[in-house]
Amino acid sequence: MVKNKLWCIGLALTFILPGFAKKGITHKSKTPYTTFQKNKTTKYRNSTNNAMKHIIYTINFLLLFCCCSKKDTTLETIEPESISYSAYIGETCNLFIDLKANKYTVRNNNPGIASWSYIEKSDAISIKLEADGEGTIDILDANNNIKNIIHIYAFYFNADKIEESDMHPTEKAEVTVEVIDSDVKSLIEKQLWKEIEQKRGTFYSFKSDTKVFTMSYPQTTEKLQGTYKWSIDSLTLNYQNTIEKYGFKIATGRRCYLISSDKTKEYQLLFPNAGIKVVRTQTIWYDHTTNPLPGLVL
Numbered sequence: 001m002v003k004n005k006l007w008c009i010g011l012a013l014t015f016i017l018p019g020f021a022k023k024g025i026t027h028k029s030k031t032p033y034t035t036f037q038k039n040k041t042t043k044y045r046n047s048t049n050n051a052m053k054h055i056i057y058t059i060n061f062l063l064l065f066c067c068c069s070k071k072d073t074t075l076e077t078i079e080p081e082s083i084s085y086s087a088y089i090g091e092t093c094n095l096f097i098d099l100k101a102n103k104y105t106v107r108n109n110n111p112g113i114a115s116w117s118y119i120e121k122s123d124a125i126s127i128k129l130e131a132d133g134e135g136t137i138d139i140l141d142a143n144n145n146i147k148n149i150i151h152i153y154a155f156y157f158n159a160d161k162i163e164e165s166d167m168h169p170t171e172k173a174e175v176t177v178e179v180i181d182s183d184v185k186s187l188i189e190k191q192l193w194k195e196i197e198q199k200r201g202t203f204y205s206f207k208s209d210t211k212v213f214t215m216s217y218p219q220t221t222e223k224l225q226g227t228y229k230w231s232i233d234s235l236t237l238n239y240q241n242t243i244e245k246y247g248f249k250i251a252t253g254r255r256c257y258l259i260s261s262d263k264t265k266e267y268q269l270l271f272p273n274a275g276i277k278v279v280r281t282q283t284i285w286y287d288h289t290t291n292p293l294p295g296l297v298l
Contacts, residue, residue, distance in 0.1 A: 080138075080146040080147060080148060080149045081147065081148045081149070082148075082149050082151065083095070083148055083149070083150045083151065084150075084151045084153070085127060085129075085150060085151070085152055085153065086153040086155070086293045087129055087153075087154065087155070087293050088129070088154070088155055088156070088157060088232060088250070088293065089129050089130065089131060089132060089154050089155065089156055089231075089232065090128070090129060090231060090232025090233070091128070091129055091232060091250075092126055092127060092128045092129075093126070093127050094119060094122070094124050094125070094126050094127075095124055095125050095126075095127065095150070096122060096123075096124040097123075097124060097125065097139060097148070098123050098124075099118065099123055099124065099125060100123055101123055102141070102142075103141070103142040104139050104140060104141060104142075104147065105139075105140045105144075106125060106137060106138070106139060106140070107137070107138040107140060108135075108137050109135060109136045109137065109138065110133070110134075110135025110136065110137075110152065111130075112130065112131055112133070112135075113129070113130060113131055113133045113134065113135035113152055113154055114127055114128065114129050114130055114135055114137065114152045114154065115127075115128050115130055116128070116137060127150065127152070129152065129154035130154070131154060132154055132155060132156050132208075133154055134151070134152060134153055134154075135152040135154075136149055136150060136151055136152065137149075137150040137152065138150075155208065155293065156208040156230065157206055157208060157228075157230040157235075157248075158206055158207065158208035159204070159205060159206050159287055159289055160205055160288075160289055161203060161205060161287075161288040161289065162203065162204040162205070162206070162257070162285045162286065162287050162288065163201065163202070163203055163204075163285070163286045163288060164199050164200055164201065164202040164203075164204075164259075164283055164284070164285055164286075165200060165201070165284060165285070165286045166200075166284050167255075167256065167284065167286040168251055168253075168255075168256045168284050168286070169253075170252065171251050171252075171256065171258060171284055172284065173196050173281075173282060173283050173284060174280075174281065174282040175189050175192045175193055175196070175280075175281050176278060176279070176280045176281070176282075177189050177192075177276075177278065177279050177280075178276075178277040178278040178279075179271075179274050179275055179276045179277060179279075180274065180275030180276075181271070181273075181274040181275060184271050184274040184276070188267055188271075188276075188279060192263075192279075192281055195281075196281065196283060198217075198219070199217070199283070200218070201217075201218035202215060202216065202217050202218060203215070203216050204285070206228060206230075211227050211228055211229070212225065212226070212227055212228075213225070213226060213227070213228045213237065213239075215237075215239070224239050224240065225239065226238050226239025226240070227239075230248065231248070232248070233247060233248055233249065234246065234247060234248055235247075235248040235259065244261075245261075246259050246260060246261050247259070247260035247261070247262070251284070254293065255286060255287055256284050256285060256286050256287065257284075257285040257287065258282055258283075258284065258285075259282070259283050259284070259285055260280060260281065260282045260283075261280065261281045261282075262279075262280050263279040263280065263281065264276065264277070264278055264279045264280070266279070267279045
């Protein structure tokens with residue numbers, strides 16, 4: 001709007017000022033002009049016209065310069081690039097931004113939600129989610145302008161429908177038994193594989209706001225309920241005076257979780273003379289949630 005007004009003013013001056021310049025100064029004396037007076041008046045008008053032309057060119061140049069300067073300023077204003085990171089508490093991601101090479105600095109607006117550290121080898125930063133909530137981390141350039149805004153969304157483990165299943169392209173259920181007595185080894189493996197098969201098809205739900213979970217076995221319609229405690233590498237279920245501790249890991253693709261159980265001490269008590277070294281299981285939990293946490297979104 002302002003630029004249009006300036007151009008209109010310039011255009012008006014272009015037509016109006018030459019009109020005044022053309023008329024020059026009128027001689028009101030009734031005495032006829034002499035040849036000398038006519039020449040003098042003509043020279044005066046010519047100089048006036050030249051002066052007016054210079055004024056017009058100067059005004060138009062200044063208007064053009066102002067408009068161009070304003071346009072250049074507008075082009076230099078760049079919106080910060082937005083990056084989103086949605087994941088579970090304890091997860092980390094690396095952001096390759098050439099921090100030192102670009103002379104960038106980092107401003108953490110919510111250190112209680114997320115922390116960051118510098119990776120010197122790759123000139124990147126590593127972001128770790130510390131607590132449930134939302135926050136932002138700003139990447140600033142050498143002039144202290146915001147180059148990137150990283151939006152952080154950290155969550156405690158929560159799921160509406162998880163199924164104990166082998167639905168993963170590369171991971172699978174496993175039983176690991178290391179024992180000297182081969183007969184005991186065979187016995188333990190058969191027993192553990194039977195338990196895994198019986199629990200296959202079990203459904204779980206976890207509510208992060210109440211820390212309550214439910215579990216339903218495929219053989220019955222009964223639902224068991226209890227409380228749970230979770231971290232990025234462990235899961236503890238507490239129900240019916242039973243406490244079960246598991247290892248927890250997010251599998252590739254973020255749709256599945258690897259749930260591991262160390263039963264070494266349990267079987268060492270059952271078979272103290274068998275020379276048991278390791279007894280461990282791994283099962284796959286498939287998350288049927290429609291929109292799982294996507295992780296890093298650039």
